[in-house]
Amino acid sequence: MLIINNLKASIEGKSILKGISLEVKPGEIHAIMGPNGSGKSTLAAVLAGREFVEVTEGTVTYLGKNLLEMSAEDRAKEGIFLGFQYPIEIPGVSMVNFMKTAVNEHRKHKGLDPLSASDFLKMMRDKKELVEIDSKLANRSVNEGFSGGEKKKNEIFQMAMLEPKLAILDETDSGLDIDALRIVANGVNKLKRPDNSFIVITHYQRLLDYVIPDVVHVLYDGKIVKTAGKELALELEEKGYDWIKKEIENNLVA
Amino acid sequence: MEKDQDKILNDVTTGEYKYGFYSDIEMDRIPKGLSEEVVRLISGKKNEPEWLLDFRLKSYRHWLTMKMPTWPNLKIPPINYQEIIFYAAPKERKNLKSVDDIDPELKKTFDKLGIPLEEQKHLSGVAVDAVIDSVSIKTTFKETLAEMGIIFCSFSDAVKEYPDLVKRYMGSVVPYTDNFFATLNSAVFSDGSFCYIPKGVRCPMELSTYFRINSANTGQFERTLLIADEESYVSYLEGCTAPSRDENQLHAAIVEIVAEKNAEVKYSTVQNWYPGDREGKGGVFNFVTKRGMCKGENSKISWTQIETGSAITWKYPSCILRGDNSTGEFYSVAVTNNYQQADTGTKMTHIGKNTKSTIVSKGITAGHGQNSYRGLVKVLKNATNARNYSQCDSLLLGDKCGAHTFPYLEVDNQTAIVEHEATTSKIGEDQIFYCNQRGISTEDAIGLIVNGYAREVINKLPMEFAVEAQKLLQISLEGSVG
Ligand SMILES: Nc1ncnc2c1ncn2[C@@H]1O[C@H](COP(=O)(O)OP(=O)(O)OP(=O)(O)O)[C@@H](O)[C@H]1O
Ligand SMILES: [Mg+2]
Numbered sequence: 001m002l003i004i005n006n007l008k009a010s011i012e013g014k015s016i017l018k019g020i021s022l023e024v025k026p027g028e029i030h031a032i033m034g035p036n037g038s039g040k041s042t043l044a045a046v047l048a049g050r051e052f053v054e055v056t057e058g059t060v061t062y063l064g065k066n067l068l069e070m071s072a073e074d075r076a077k078e079g080i081f082l083g084f085q086y087p088i089e090i091p092g093v094s095m096v097n098f099m100k101t102a103v104n105e106h107r108k109h110k111g112l113d114p115l116s117a118s119d120f121l122k123m124m125r126d127k128k129e130l131v132e133i134d135s136k137l138a139n140r141s142v143n144e145g146f147s148g149g150e151k152k153k154n155e156i157f158q159m160a161m162l163e164p165k166l167a168i169l170d171e172t173d174s175g176l177d178i179d180a181l182r183i184v185a186n187g188v189n190k191l192k193r194p195d196n197s198f199i200v201i202t203h204y205q206r207l208l209d210y211v212i213p214d215v216v217h218v219l220y221d222g223k224i225v226k227t228a229g230k231e232l233a234l235e236l237e238e239k240g241y242d243w244i245k246k247e248i249e250n251n252l253v254a
Numbered sequence: 255m256e257k258d259q260d261k262i263l264n265d266v267t268t269g270e271y272k273y274g275f276y277s278d279i280e281m282d283r284i285p286k287g288l289s290e291e292v293v294r295l296i297s298g299k300k301n302e303p304e305w306l307l308d309f310r311l312k313s314y315r316h317w318l319t320m321k322m323p324t325w326p327n328l329k330i331p332p333i334n335y336q337e338i339i340f341y342a343a344p345k346e347r348k349n350l351k352s353v354d355d356i357d358p359e360l361k362k363t364f365d366k367l368g369i370p371l372e373e374q375k376h377l378s379g380v381a382v383d384a385v386i387d388s389v390s391i392k393t394t395f396k397e398t399l400a401e402m403g404i405i406f407c408s409f410s411d412a413v414k415e416y417p418d419l420v421k422r423y424m425g426s427v428v429p430y431t432d433n434f435f436a437t438l439n440s441a442v443f444s445d446g447s448f449c450y451i452p453k454g455v456r457c458p459m460e461l462s463t464y465f466r467i468n469s470a471n472t473g474q475f476e477r478t479l480l481i482a483d484e485e486s487y488v489s490y491l492e493g494c495t496a497p498s499r500d501e502n503q504l505h506a507a508i509v510e511i512v513a514e515k516n517a518e519v520k521y522s523t524v525q526n527w528y529p530g531d532r533e534g535k536g537g538v539f540n541f542v543t544k545r546g547m548c549k550g551e552n553s554k555i556s557w558t559q560i561e562t563g564s565a566i567t568w569k570y571p572s573c574i575l576r577g578d579n580s581t582g583e584f585y586s587v588a589v590t591n592n593y594q595q596a597d598t599g600t601k602m603t604h605i606g607k608n609t610k611s612t613i614v615s616k617g618i619t620a621g622h623g624q625n626s627y628r629g630l631v632k633v634l635k636n637a638t639n640a641r642n643y644s645q646c647d648s649l650l651l652g653d654k655c656g657a658h659t660f661p662y663l664e665v666d667n668q669t670a671i672v673e674h675e676a677t678t679s680k681i682g683e684d685q686i687f688y689c690n691q692r693g694i695s696t697e698d699a700i701g702l703i704v705n706g707y708a709r710e711v712i713n714k715l716p717m718e719f720a721v722e723a724q725k726l727l728q729i730s731l732e733g734s735v736g
Contacts, residue, residue, distance in 0.1 A: 048691050072690035081691075088688040092706030101702060102692035109693070141706065142688075158692065 001026050001197050002047075002067075002166055007058035009046050016042045018222035019058070024166070027194045031208055031233060032201045034219035035241050040201045041085055043219070044170045047199075048082040049075050062166070077109035079165030083155040083172045085201075090142040095154075098142045099124065099161055106162060127160040131187040148175040156187040163191070168199045173207040185210030205237040218244055282343050283472070287336040290314060293441050296341050300410055300444075303417065313430040313440035320434045326568055326597040327626040327658055330539070331502070338504060339472045340442045383408060383447040383463045395459065405450040406461055409477055412448035419450055423481055427510040427547045427574070435506040435568075436543040439475045443508070446476035451486040451517075460716050462491040465507075473504040480510070482517035484550060489520040489716055502565060503528075507542045515550025515577065520558070522715050523571075524723055527563035529730075534593025534622070537565025544571035545601075548580035548609075556583040557600070558714040560723045562730040565594060570628065572601035575609035575637075582611040585711040587723075589730050590623030590655070599628040599660075604640035604670070613644040616708050620651035620731055626658040633670040640670040648678040649707050651700075651731065701728040 002024040009017040016039050024030050032040055045053050047060065049072030060067040067075065090098065103123070104114040115123065128138055133153050143151050152172050159167050172184055188198060188211050200211060208216075208230060216232040217224045220241070225248055226232065236244075284295055293314045297307040322330075383406065399406050405416060412420050430440040447463040465476060482488055492509075505527060513519050521544075530537025540563070546555035557571040573582025584600035602611035617625040625648065633640045648657030659676050681703055689699035705712065705724050712720050712727075 050687060072687065073693050073695050076691050076693040084688065084691075088682070088684045090685050090688070090703060090706060092709040093702050094706075097706075098689075098692070098694075098702065101694050101698060102689075105693040105695070105698075162692065 001028075001063065003059075003061040005059045005061075007043075007046065007060060008056045009042065009053050010056055011042065011053055015056070016053070016222055017046065020219075020222070020224055022217065022224065024197045024199065026197060027192075028214045029188075029192070029198045029200060029211060031213040031216045031230075032199060032219055033203065033216060033233065033236055038219045039222045040219050041170055044082055044085075044168045044199075044201060047075075047168055048072060048080065073105070076162075077106055079196075081159050081162055081164030081167045083152075083159060083167065083169040085170040085174070087143050087146075087151040087155055089144045089146075091144050093142050095138045095140060095142055096121075096124065099138075099158065102158075103161060123161070127157060130190055131156050131160050132183045133157045149177060149180045152176055153180060153183060156184050160187060160191060165196045166199070167191075167196070168201070170201045171203065172200075173202050173204060181207065182210065205233045208233045220244060220248065283339055284341045286339045288338070288340060288442070292340055296442055296444065299341060299343075300413075302413060305417075305421065306413060309425070309430065310441050313437050314442075316431055317434070317437040317441055320437060322434050326628070327624070327660070328566055328568060328595050328597050330566060333502075333504060333539070340475070341444055342472045343444075383461075399457070399459075402455055402458070403452040404455060404457055405448065407448055409443075409446040409448045409479065412479070416448070416450070419481065420448070420479065423479055423510065423512055424477075425510075427512060427545050428508050428543050433543060435541040436508055439477060439506050439508045439543070442473075443475045443477040446478045446507070447480075448478070449480045449488065449490065451482045451488045453483040453514075454485045455483075456486065457488040460489050460491055462493065464493050473506065475505075476507050478507070478509040480512070480519060480521070482511075482513045482519045482553075484515045484517060486514075487518045489522070491522045491524070491716065491719055493524045493526065501536060502530075503538045505538050505540050505542070505564075507544075509542070509544040509571075511546035511555055513546065513548050513550065513553035513555050513577075513580075516552045517550065518554040518556075519546065520556045520714075520716075521546070521571070522719065523557075523559040523561070524715075524719060524726065525559065525561045525563050525567070526726060526730075528565075529563050529594050530565040530592065532592050532621075534565070537594070538563065540564035540567045540569060542569045544569065545574065546572070546582070547574045548577050548582060548606075550580070551577040551606070552579045553577050554581040554583075556581075556585070556714070558585045558711060559587070559598075560708075560711070560715070560726065561586065561588040561596060561598060562726050564596075567594075567596040567598055569596075569598045570600055572603070573611065574603045574605065575611065575640075576605045577609075578606040579608045580606055581609070584611075584613045584615070584629075585714045586615045587618065587708040587711045587727070588616070588625055589618045589727065590620070590625045591730060592621040592623065594621075595624045597626040597628055599626075599630075601630040602632065602642060604631075604633040604637040604642070607636070607638045607640075609637055609640050611640075611642045613642070613646070614710055615644075615646045616711055617646075617648040617657050618651070618704060618707070618727075618731070619648065619655040619657050621655060623655045624658075625656070626660060628660040628662075630662040630664070631672055632663075633665040633667050633672070635666045637667050638669050640667060640672075642670070642672045644672075644674045646674075646676045647707070648676075649704070650678065650680045700731060704728070704731060 004020055004022040007017055007020040034040055042053055055068055100120055137150055155172055173181055213230050216228055218226040293310050297310055428436050430437055449461055451457050511519050527538035527540055548555055555573050561567055575582050582602050588596045588598050590596050600613055613629055615627045619625040627646045631642045646659050650657055657678055661674055685703055686696055686699045704727055712723050715723055
């Protein structure tokens with residue numbers, strides 16, 4: 001699905017990602033953890049096609065294609081979805097209009113006709129139920145005046161609407177109460193299929209109680225310093241990142 | 255990052271003007287220049303009665319004593335009034351009885367603009383008065399409307415057929431001494447629309463005037479007079495376009511509205527005069543005086559404007575709230591792109607008791623555009639319980655453009671409640687990227703964001719035109735981001 005090889009990237013000349021290699025296979029869930037500022041969102045931004053992050057080295061192959069050559073909207077239409085750490089407000093643009101435009105662009109890309117208004121509204125209804133998002137939210141302007149938690153749930157709703165092949169969720173669990181956390185986690189689990197994959201960026205083990213990752217990576221100072229199974233998340237929760245930092249320093253000394 | 259945004263902004267703001275063609279129509283033009291002779295000549299061309307010539311002459315003499323206003327936040331190059339042709343009309347064919355008698359070239363022009371002159375071809379429910387350069391060509395559905403007592407005709411016809419109405423109301427809202435351009439208009443106005451809705455009648459269709467400047471070096475000075483008698487209702491729309499030319503063209507119009515007791519008038523404008531080219535060459539100078547008088551109690555006048563055209567716009571559709579419990583509204587979206595400049599807003603004068611006014615102004619500025627909102631809310635001594643709510647928002651696309659807000663308040667009654675809110679926002683790269691990430695192209699994203707921003711105003715337009723206005727907004731910003 002996704003192969004990242006020795007990816008290096010910088011923002012305004014400052015090097016942020018310092019050689020990341022990672023492979024995500026169909027059906028897998030990868031968790032990425034790591035301290036604040038380690039580059040998790042930057043990695044997500046590179047994958048989604050944000051132009052202010054400059055890739056200086058390395059390759060990213062997505063479904064056999066060179067991802068870095070594709071525009072952001074083509075990546076989206078090819079099935080990459082980014083759940084934003086900080087979802088953006090677009091005043092005056094209704095969720096209905098926004099999602100209709102997005103869904104129909106995806107359909108056009110696949111050579112399908114646009115959905116009729118009634119089919120579209122039915123789809124909205126079904127997906128709203130699936131991810132248990134409040135009906136009222138979908139009738140408002142995109143994220144405008146949404147609470148932090150509502151914005152995150154709205155990201156999951158959009159993911160459900162667009163049915164991506166690779167969903168990157170950047171701290172979608174942060175700032176959620178217990179019920180919302182369960183909703184988000186259920187959303188992921190319901191959308192999980194043998195042929196699609198998730199990269200879940202998180203600081204907390206609690207999400208991983210619901211969404212069981214196949215692999216956990218620790219990103220530290222722009223590099224993946226540790227990769228293991230789901231038990232790594234538990235260990236991190238217990239010991240914090242100092243333990244990893246020490247390990248790295250020891251390795252350097254040794 | 256900077257460079258990408260620049261590129262994006264450049265692309266969306268470089269869309270082409272789609273109405274820039276010129277039609278080769280046989281015209282009757284008077285020599286260029288302005289003098290008392292010219293004023294008499296125009297009046298003579300139109301076989302006007304003595305009282306109207308007198309009105310023109312006193313306006314002209316007054317105009318000679320006036321100076322062009324310098325208070326707008328606009329850079330206006332000097333205008334040489336001796337270089338302008340003040341009257342140009344398609345050569346008249348005798349006895350214009352049916353549409354077939356209209357010059358085919360003229361018909362083609364309006365077809366091309368999407369304004370067919372044949373009634374059967376027309377949007378159902380819209381009656382049109384088509385004005386080209388100095389004269390009205392054709393008013394559709396005149397007979398249908400006449401059955402209800404509604405008068406909808408060219409201003410010139412009104413002068414001939416309903417002189418008493420014209421005499422009573424012309425200049426009653428915008429006096430001939432009002433301001434430099436209104437006074438000029440009062441001297442040389444050529445044609446325009448006239449509309450009278452009788453007592454108790456709800457006009458069953460949208461009335462609309464379509465203005466087209468065609469000739470070169472010609473000024474357009476039309477005058478619209480709209481009277482809604484007691485308990486009546488009318489919704490009125492005007493549209494306008496002009497050929498793309500390198501020279502600037504002057505458009506100085508007057509619109510006067512009178513709403514009697516319990517009457518309601520909705521006046522919508524979709525202004526799309528030629529804005530000039532990307533370097534700021536050419537384009538229409540749009541210096542317009544629009545004012546409505548809520549004369550009777552419970553009357554209501556509502557202005558909605560979508561301003562996307564003109565090189566320079568100077569325009570303040572206003573309401574005089576004289577009747578008790580009367581309401582004035584102003585909803586505006588003004589777009590300036592490339593080198594366009596706009597100084598626009600409104601004036602709400604509260605005279606009667608319990609009068610209410612609402613102002614919603616949305617400026618959208620791209621390229622090197624300059625956009626100013628200027629609004630006056632005035633509450634006179636006897637206007638107990640007057641209320642005003644004003645909201646002025648500016649949206650900037652890029653960093654070479656400017657948005658300015660000049661709200662003025664004059665309140666002479668303690669019971670007044672006046673609220674003002676203003677915001678300035680930039681169209682965010684973040685917003686565009688968010689759309690991109692959902693599969694929406696940058697061009698479409700800008701369309702969504704801008705229309706979302708303007709939605710409150712667009713929603714006030716009659717349905718048929720709301721769709722048009724949305725497209726127009728997108729087209730006028732095409733290439734400014736992308
Ligand atoms: N637009 C930007 N301009 C300048 N520096 C940036 C920008 N975006 C990110 N950075 C810097 O890049 C580094 C990595 O940031 P990033 O957002 O990827 O961290 P993160 O791992 O997602 O952190 P968090 O856990 O706090 O979300 C930080 O030092 C940050 O300050
Ligand atoms: Mg982050």
